[in-house]
Amino acid sequence: MHASCVVLGEDGILIRGAAGSGKSTLVRELLDLGAMSGAFAGLVGDDRVVLTQRHGRLVAAPHPAVAGLLEIRGLGLQAVDAAVPSAVVRLVVDLAEAAPRLPSEGQETIFLQGAALPRVILSPDPGRASTVLWRWRRLRVMMMTG
Numbered sequence: 001m002h003a004s005c006v007v008l009g010e011d012g013i014l015i016r017g018a019a020g021s022g023k024s025t026l027v028r029e030l031l032d033l034g035a036m037s038g039a040f041a042g043l044v045g046d047d048r049v050v051l052t053q054r055h056g057r058l059v060a061a062p063h064p065a066v067a068g069l070l071e072i073r074g075l076g077l078q079a080v081d082a083a084v085p086s087a088v089v090r091l092v093v094d095l096a097e098a099a100p101r102l103p104s105e106g107q108e109t110i111f112l113q114g115a116a117l118p119r120v121i122l123s124p125d126p127g128r129a130s131t132v133l134w135r136w137r138r139l140r141v142m143m144m145t146g
Helices: 023-037 128-145
Strands: 003-008 011-016 041-045 049-054 057-062 069-072 076-079 087-095 109-112 115-122
Touching: 003 023, 003 049, 003 057, 003 087, 011 023, 011 057, 011 128, 023 041, 023 069, 023 087, 023 128, 041 049, 041 057, 057 115, 087 109, 087 128, 115 128
Parallel strands: 011 087, 087 115
Antiparallel strands: 003 011, 003 041, 049 057, 057 087, 069 076, 109 115
């Protein structure tokens, strides 16, 4: 799949969007914010990931051609120290030109390969990494209390 994936804590965050939409930039920001907030943050894959369903869960792994590499504009592909082999996807982030201010019913969940996953649609604004981090923390609370 043409997407990127990071892991925060134990949760994979799948980032989808068109070429040039900022997937790699958001990955870098999430890796930095996760590390600064004390949460484990690692790269599963940038730009291309392999998705498989295992026991009702969606698992992301890096495409072998780009495993452990992150694209940085102007520098090309760079090795990442915090690379992980796979993650269970718990949140899908779709990058769009324009995102709804308030999501309508049905936009907050997406079905991928038979798995229902929480979803957030974000536009290319400077605060989107903190929005993803906030949504991830809310998911963690729901999972622990639910």
